[in-house]
Amino acid sequence: MRENPVFKIVSKILFGPIIIYGLYVQFHGDYGPGGGFQAGVIVAAAFIFYSIIFGLERVRKLMPVIFVNYIMALGVLVFAGTGIVSIIFGANYLDYSPFAYKIYKAQHLGIIVVELGVGLTVFAVMLGLFYAFSGFKPKK
Template identity: 50%
Template structure:
């Protein structure tokens, strides 16, 4: 793809907009459909598009394999840790009441943190699967 100047420039123009859309889906997830899973897939798609156009080695330079492998358990830890914090505060698992003074504010923060954990796990898993499949042909 080194000679496809239009694809390379077009991809560099599109990448920030893909990231902004993933963040929109992430932060809009507690108000409507969508959230961590969809945002994680969109963010991973951004990295996969970069890898397809510029090469897997350059993508691994930006998003290293070690970071991708650390993202998967980190997201699960964020998700589960949110529930454990609820338990330590004396509430039910994933009951966000203790996160803030009022219930609505606590519910917003709790869902946002849980969805962030889902985003990290899903994007890490998708990128790890792409890296694994991309390396099979080598």
């Protein structure tokens, strides 16, 4: 299947648009359906799609395993860190109101940052799981 030129060209054409669609879902989660969770899965799906056609090794060069592991933790850090920042500003944990002058702008900002954290973690976990499953070598 990997030798078929149709798959190769289609995967090359679709790789970018899938990621852009993922980013759209990520940052328009407050206006339409979607959010960090779905966006993370969509972006991870783009990488998995690419690796199915071109092999695992090329995707590992693009997105190394160690990098994926760091992103996994970074997402949780962004989410939990937002809460810490609100405490520093003197509000409750994960209360976004002090981030901006008007309450709705503050909520927008908080929601976008928090969703980014969700998206990063979900993307990295999905890709990491795929790496682990397809690179797994059973002991005989």
